[in-house]
Amino acid sequence: MPRYEYRCRPCGSTFELNRPMAESSAPAVCPEGHEDTVKLLSTVAVGGSAAAPARSAPSGGGGGCCGGGCCG
Numbered sequence: 001m002p003r004y005e006y007r008c009r010p011c012g013s014t015f016e017l018n019r020p021m022a023e024s025s026a027p028a029v030c031p032e033g034h035e036d037t038v039k040l041l042s043t044v045a046v047g048g049s050a051a052a053p054a055r056s057a058p059s060g061g062g063g064g065c066c067g068g069g070c071c072g
Helices: none
Strands: 003-008 014-018 037-039
Touching: none
Parallel strands: none
Antiparallel strands: 003 014, 003 037
């Protein structure tokens, strides 16, 4: 089940709730009982870097789909 993060406007606390995607936009009550909350945008950590380094063409190859001259 997805986890969503919310912020309470009156007290400023942030909290998380596990709820179905269909309920992601439903109102959430903070642990202190306040009902004026807003869902925060989540970021997802993905391995790797933002830009992969350029790779050089194999030596003696012509590039293309197989890296050699066979794809005429």
